[in-house]
Amino acid sequence: MFRSALHQSRRAAARSARFASTSAKQQTLKERLSELIPVEMENVKAARAEHGKKSFGPVVVDQLYGGMRGLPALIWEGSVLDAEEGIRFRGKTIPECQELLPKAPGGQEPLPEGLFWLLVTGEVPTQEQVTALSKDWAARAAIPEFVQELIDRCPPTLHPMSQFSLAVTALNHDSAFAKAYQEGISKKDYWGPTFEDSMDLIAKLPNIAGRIYRNVYGQGKLPAINPDKDYSWNLANLLGFGESQEFVELMRLYITIHSDHEGGNVSAHTGKLVGSALSDPFLSFGASLNGLAGPLHGLANQEVLIWLRKMQSKIGENASDEAVKEYVWSTLKGGQVVPGYGHAVLRKTDPRYMAQREFALKHLPEDPLFKLVGQVYNIVPEILLAAGKAKNPWPNVDAHSGVLLTHYGLTQMQFYTVLFGVSRAFGVAAQLIWDRALGAPLERPKSYSTNAIKQMFKDKTA
Ligand SMILES: CC(=O)SCCNC(=O)CCNC(=O)[C@H](O)C(C)(C)COP(=O)(O)OP(=O)(O)OC[C@H]1O[C@@H](n2cnc3c(N)ncnc32)[C@H](O)[C@@H]1OP(=O)(O)O
Ligand SMILES: O=C([O-])CC(=O)C(=O)O
Secondary structure, eight states: OHHHHHHHHHHHHHHHHHHHHHHTTTOOHHHHHHHHHHHHHHHHHHHHHHHTTOOOOOOOHHHHHTTTTTOOOOOOSSEEEETTTEEEETTBOHHHHHHHSOBOTTOOSBOHHHHHHHHHHSSOOOHHHHHHHHHHHHHTOOOOHHHHHHHHHSOTTSOHHHHHHHHHHHGGGGOHHHHHHHTTOOGGGTHHHHHHHHHHHHHHHHHHHHHHHHHHHTOOOOOOOOTTSOHHHHHHHHHTOTTOHHHHHHHHHHHHHTSOOOSOSHHHHHHHHHHHTTOOHHHHHHHHHHHHTSTTTTTHHHHHHHHHHHHHHHHOTTOOHHHHHHHHHHHHHTTOOOTTBOOSSOOSOOHHHHHHHHHHHHHOTTOHHHHHHHHHHHHHHHHHHHHTOOSOOSBOTHHHHHHHHHHTTOOOGGGHHHHHHHHHHHHHHHHHHHHHHTTOOOOOOOOOOHHHHHHHTTTOOO
């Protein structure tokens, strides 16, 4: 009976996918989503009916002390991470996304608009649907005057990530979800205003990021959003790099690959957790950003560049492998981590690192800093293995992002994590929409004290 429910829901999904392909041109993301939600509700119901009582295996006490590594604890629809092969967005690898997602005219990198559509629906959109999304986001891009003033009043010495988080949190002033909740919206309709807030959130981030960048680094007045251009072009232009076709392409790739990394990473999980209290998407994503701002998470892309620059000032440019090795060892011996290396889940080189490396090989193969990143790649894993602590000696996404931004003249490292944050909104927003559509409950796992654990196992051998 359970199996037949699953089959029925799959048949309904297939019917609905066929419908989508015939009427794709006319459908907006919200229209498509409203068709998919009832299908997915049935799918989840069937999956829970069939598998709900099955166990993933035992939970051991070390997992409670060890940052919950490997603990199956969350549902996250947009992406799943495999330790060996890396991330798949709705089942698609990064190279597959690069191939399948729509591009801008003359562009070769995927448009993040298409990635968002994929994260939300599990489907690859048409060129027209992606263009419509670019236009929709451009139309929603303006930020309220008081948020502009809030950013303008921040001292330039306040870290750009703190400014970013303040501004995103303040967008809650106009939250459609918070308003609808106060007006007594029914649970079954939560997803509608969550969708609107999520679209507004993503749309407004370039104006927030651009304003912070120009304020902090004295880069002059913010230009207007161009409604005929895509999201990444507008973001690049607000930062002052709209003239560089390569930088715009880099933004398309960057926003696509940093968007989502399943649900357990700090920023994604924080957004989901805060959203589970029915805090609106602005409050939820503001919280995500505060997690992303930590040096073991998104701030690592700033830390990598700082570390590379420090290395250069200590051992000079074009340093020998021996000198680099010595510098890496001195980092470890100083009780610090090598930023950009290691990962909580991955056990191979991050495919996001590889995608950025390929971009560099194509566009900036002779860049001296890129060469240093390559040299470090040949040296660090062996040293981390020899040091014997890190479970994954290979580079993660952050080991490569800064060098690309620096190449095009975006040299202000403290700003880098803001760009990561713009991208991470895509993944968090997509999940918030589904969480509210599927009625995800308040998150509240059980915690224990050390004494409670000791007591629990007092008279037991295992
Ligand atoms: C977008 C992202 O968030 S990607 C990650 C970005 N962060 C970084 O690049 C910072 C450097 N890397 C790290 O600190 C870690 O590898 C993390 C935080 C990413 C993962 O942490 P964990 O899952 O705890 O890693 P792991 O189980 O391998 O850690 C075991 C030990 O190796 C150490 N280790 C792991 N990676 C490194 C590293 N790059 N340099 C030095 N030591 C390391 C850990 O600090 C830990 O030491 P401890 O036992 O003294 O506490
Ligand atoms: O998956 C993680 O824990 C960290 C990471 O790479 C990301 O969030 O992009």
